Amino acid sequence: MQSAGIFSSMRAIGIGLIGFLVVSAAAKAQTQQAADSPPWKQGMPAAIVDSKLAPIAPPPLPTPADKLPLDKLKVKDGFKIEVYAAGVPNARTLRLGDKGTVFVSSRVQDKVHAIVTKDGKREVKVIASGLHRPNGIALHDGTLYIAELSQISRIDKIEDNLDSPPKPTVILDGLPKDEPHGWKYLTVGPDEKLYFQVGAPCNICMPSDRHTKIYRVGLDGKGLEVYAHGIRQIVGMDWHPTLKQLYFSENSRDWLSEDVPEDKLNRVTQPGKDHFGFPYCHQGNFTDPEFGWGRSCSEFTAPVTLVGPHSAALGMKFYTDNGLGDDYRGVLFLARHGSWNRTVKVGGDVLAIKLNDDGTFRSMEPFMTGFIQDNNYVGRPVDVLPMPDGSLLVSDDFNGAVYRVSRAQ
Amino acid sequence: MSAAHSKPVVLILLYAWTSCAWAEALQERIAPCLACHGEHGQSAVPEVPSLGAQTSPYLLIQLFLFREKLRRHEIMNEAVKGFSDDDLRTFADALAKLPPPAPANEAADPARMARGQALVQQYRCNVCHAPDLAGREAVPRIAGQREDFLVKTLREYKTNQRPGYDASMGDVMQPIPDADIPDLAYFSARQ
Numbered sequence: 001m002q003s004a005g006i007f008s009s010m011r012a013i014g015i016g017l018i019g020f021l022v023v024s025a026a027a028k029a030q031t032q033q034a035a036d037s038p039p040w041k042q043g044m045p046a047a048i049v050d051s052k053l054a055p056i057a058p059p060p061l062p063t064p065a066d067k068l069p070l071d072k073l074k075v076k077d078g079f080k081i082e083v084y085a086a087g088v089p090n091a092r093t094l095r096l097g098d099k100g101t102v103f104v105s106s107r108v109q110d111k112v113h114a115i116v117t118k119d120g121k122r123e124v125k126v127i128a129s130g131l132h133r134p135n136g137i138a139l140h141d142g143t144l145y146i147a148e149l150s151q152i153s154r155i156d157k158i159e160d161n162l163d164s165p166p167k168p169t170v171i172l173d174g175l176p177k178d179e180p181h182g183w184k185y186l187t188v189g190p191d192e193k194l195y196f197q198v199g200a201p202c203n204i205c206m207p208s209d210r211h212t213k214i215y216r217v218g219l220d221g222k223g224l225e226v227y228a229h230g231i232r233q234i235v236g237m238d239w240h241p242t243l244k245q246l247y248f249s250e251n252s253r254d255w256l257s258e259d260v261p262e263d264k265l266n267r268v269t270q271p272g273k274d275h276f277g278f279p280y281c282h283q284g285n286f287t288d289p290e291f292g293w294g295r296s297c298s299e300f301t302a303p304v305t306l307v308g309p310h311s312a313a314l315g316m317k318f319y320t321d322n323g324l325g326d327d328y329r330g331v332l333f334l335a336r337h338g339s340w341n342r343t344v345k346v347g348g349d350v351l352a353i354k355l356n357d358d359g360t361f362r363s364m365e366p367f368m369t370g371f372i373q374d375n376n377y378v379g380r381p382v383d384v385l386p387m388p389d390g391s392l393l394v395s396d397d398f399n400g401a402v403y404r405v406s407r408a409q
Numbered sequence: 410m411s412a413a414h415s416k417p418v419v420l421i422l423l424y425a426w427t428s429c430a431w432a433e434a435l436q437e438r439i440a441p442c443l444a445c446h447g448e449h450g451q452s453a454v455p456e457v458p459s460l461g462a463q464t465s466p467y468l469l470i471q472l473f474l475f476r477e478k479l480r481r482h483e484i485m486n487e488a489v490k491g492f493s494d495d496d497l498r499t500f501a502d503a504l505a506k507l508p509p510p511a512p513a514n515e516a517a518d519p520a521r522m523a524r525g526q527a528l529v530q531q532y533r534c535n536v537c538h539a540p541d542l543a544g545r546e547a548v549p550r551i552a553g554q555r556e557d558f559l560v561k562t563l564r565e566y567k568t569n570q571r572p573g574y575d576a577s578m579g580d581v582m583q584p585i586p587d588a589d590i591p592d593l594a595y596f597s598a599r600q
Contacts, residue, residue, distance in 0.1 A: 054537035057547035060473035179579035
């Protein structure tokens with residue numbers, strides 16, 4: 001069941017993802033073993049003694065423009081990569097203002113930056129500081145919304161005030177203050193409401209009533225309600241351009257095994273009701289060895305597709321332009337930050353995911369690769385942003401930079 | 410002596426003088442650090458960490474956090490105020506070269522050591538911090554660290570008082586009962 005699930009999710013992967021297919025084979029082997037004894041009992045102590053797996057902290061200082069790994073990063077034939085902006089510390093979420101300003105959030109630093117293009121030159125400005133994990137940002141009708149660890153605030157008419165922006169005005173506070181998975185992703189829905197998540201305050205645990213949920217709230221911070229249940233952590237959401245359903249990437253638990261569970265691409269089809277399984281069921285077909293007893297994965301909303309074990313699927317956007325060619329119109333670009341809890345790293349790329357007209361999974365292939373070299377990171381992609389000229393921006397929080405991918409000619 | 414000969418001599422002297430002066434200047438600037446953190450990498454001040462053989466990437470992150478006031482400590486915030494990025498790198502590299510602190514030397518209670526060792530394995534401290542707890546890259550050395558500092562820090566992570574740089578220690582400490590913290594610190598301080 002499980003290996004079939006992994007296999008089907010992998011069936012349409014492009015040839016560039018050969019490493020991934022090896023992973024899927026390994027996952028199959030793991031599954032056969034798992035039939036005999038629970039995975040957490042399988043030689044863990046012996047294996048772990050020599051393990052050197054640790055979360056990889058981004059350097060605090062951005063990489064100078066001339067030291068960025070441009071020669072290592074690859075896009076498919078017919079496309080090119082250039083540096084859009086360097087010196088954007090811990091560049092995370094990307095958002096575009098109506099007047100062309102690119103806004104960039106950070107997670108381990110306290111600032112939100114704006115990248116302004118003037119007379120062909122790009123300038124990086126601090127527009128808000130003293131924030132606590134301001135990972136989530138969204139723009140709507142000229143207003144910048146900032147989701148910090150435990151509150152959401154707004155700055156009106158931000159693009160008219162880039163040189164001396166006022167302090168953000170808090171519209172919602174009192175959210176849980178847990179540091180683990182406390183950073184937020186923020187998006188505005190077609191219903192003109194703010195959507196964000198409160199992740200699990202742990203790797204794996206029984207969460208409180210307030211955690212592991214997607215919430216929505218009015219642009220004034222009023223009318224908070226639960227939109228979905230049972231999510232572990234989310235760092236990427238976007239709205240399907242025609243179905244108007246919320247799609248999101250979800251990071252699965254660590255320390256269970258090298259290959260299981262995988263991160264997921266999900267969608268909400270029953271607002272307020274969907275439960276995505278945490279902490280009972282992972283990757284749609286695998287009950288948790290501790291919390292899953294007496295539960296079945298059939299109780300929960302199945303993922304759209306699986307996107308690799310520990311791969312840290314983060315920012316994602318539907319690309320509705322045709323500036324990258326007809327092949328890419330309507331695809332979902334998904335940045336995979338890359339694994340830490342895995343011996344052979346996976347991710348460190350941007351995937352192009354194609355969906356069927358009904359929103360189900362059709363295929364995926366790597367679009368931008370090269371962030372992993374010799375099993376080490378030379379950069380880590382976080383978010384993607386389609387631009388009005390048809391190009392695609394990609395943020396890199398490891399180097400504090402934003403790249404631009406466009407057609408080569 | 411002809412002018413042709415004197416030029417290299419002057420250059421050598423100039424180089425020796427500048428590198429010497431630079432080293433002296435650094436030594437002078439680093440002296441206040443060592444006054445609290447210990448001359449030889451070992452702190453004798455309660456709840457002030459030993460910095461000997463600490464990893465340079467970890468020191469750089471902490472110095473950066475102090476400068477940006479993302480880690481709040483009045484003395485440290487003041488100490489690195491106005492530091493340039495290069496200052497941060499220089500101090501991190503220089504402090505990392507101090508000798509490792511000696512393990513706490515009073516007779517260890519074997520029962521507590523055994524309990525601590527089991528907990529270190531159970532919670533996988535030794536995976537990120539390395540089997541000898543000497544740390545690597547951005548993961549700090551905790552071997553031979555002051556016991557009181559370790560207890561304080563682990564409690565701060567557990568209660569979200571110390572957010573940490575990327576929140577990974579908050580994640581780690583969430584399921585660990587407070588009662589296990591003293592034994593974890595006891596064992597680690599004696600490595």
